[in-house]
Amino acid sequence: MSEQRHEYDDYFHRLKPALMSKAEEFALLGYEDISINDIWRYLTEKRWKKPTEGIRVHELVSDVLALKAGDFMNFVTVEAYRSQEDPFEGIGNDDLQQLLKTDDD
Structure with a gap:
């Protein structure tokens, strides 16, 4: 996660009820x-990767409430893959061959 401040960070506390509602959902x-x-x-x-100038709070609340679990989970999955250096590090060639083996082999 980047430590850089986002333009909308000042809205976090105002959006907290909507965020809590989404987490509960x-x-x-x-x-x-x-x-x-x-x-x-x-x-x-x-x-909100590219912030909109002059955005209104109700637009941000709408974005929070419109968030779908599938979109969030896709993001988390991609981030998990990106954070891995080498998912097969430490696995020997024989182990990889075993993993790739099909029932037809």
Whole structure:
């Protein structure tokens, strides 16, 4: 996560009720571990990557409430893959061959 300040960071506390509502919705869908900070990170790094000048609070609230669990999970999955140096590091060639082996072999 970048430590750089986002243009919308000043809105975080004003959007907190909407963020909490979205986190509670995700929890009802089985995603109990998603925090309001996780949602905020998605919004600032993905949805609001290019901030709009003169944005209004109601537009930001709408973005929060419109967030779908699938979009969030896709973002988290891609970020997890990006953060891995080499997913096969430490796995020997024989182990890789075993993993790639099909039932037809």
